[in-house]
Amino acid sequence: MEWGRGIRSVLALVSAGAPLAGVICGGWDVREVLLLYWAENLVIGFWQVVKMACARRPGEAYFGIFGKLFLIPFFIVHYGGFCAGHGLFINVLTGNDAGIGGVMEGAWGWGPLVFVGLLIGVIEASVAVLPATALWAVLAMTVSHAVQTWQTFFATGRYRKVGAEKLMGEPYKHIVVIHIAIIIGGAAAAAMSNGIPVLILLVLGKLGIDFRGIWGKEKKGEESATSAD
DSSP, rough: HHHHOOOOOHHHHHHHHHHHHHHHHHHHHHHHHHHHHHHHHOOOOOOOHHHHHHHHTTTTHHHHHHHHHHHHHHHHHHHHHHHHHHHHHHHTTTOOOHHHHHHHTTOOOOOOHHHHHHHHHHHHHHHHHSTTTTTHHHHHHHHHHHHIIIIITTTTTGGGGHHHHHTTTTHHHHHHHHHHHHHHHHHHHHSSSSSSHHHHHHHHHHHHHHHHHHOOOHHHOOOOOOOOO
């Protein structure tokens, strides 16, 4: 798996390099950095849906297929609402009130689908204020998580040993821990007259978290690789 970790390391450097270069050379402020890291929520959620769709634990058979028809839409609505709430908070915290006002007025959807409509609106409002260079960082995040998904889920055979219901809850803990730290750091940077040093520390801290995940003990993948089918 060393090749996978190497690729992910390079991609992590690319995705971290954009906000670091943006803060130092491009005049990025708290909003750009926080929204870029918020976008990683969506990347994680996308690949989690892929894993849920491909999971085929022995013995599930048709129940697993029909179960996914409920679990996957439920995850998209619930996780999407979770991400929409985070995105709303970050946009309001960083002064994008005009964009968020339009989101609230134009929200669409009936019943639970209102959360999907809200998420789409928050994405549009966020993209409107992000610099074009942020798209390269989002692309690097997407490919990095693709490599991680292959390395720890498919290559290890874990997709044959875990059910979609267990996968559904995995992203929340990771996102909550990271975003508490990011929001605290972002609030501190916004409160200072010169928040650039805090933003640099924030970016470097996020990079450290990413590398810890890449090079640390990936317990689920290693257990799947060593356990018998």
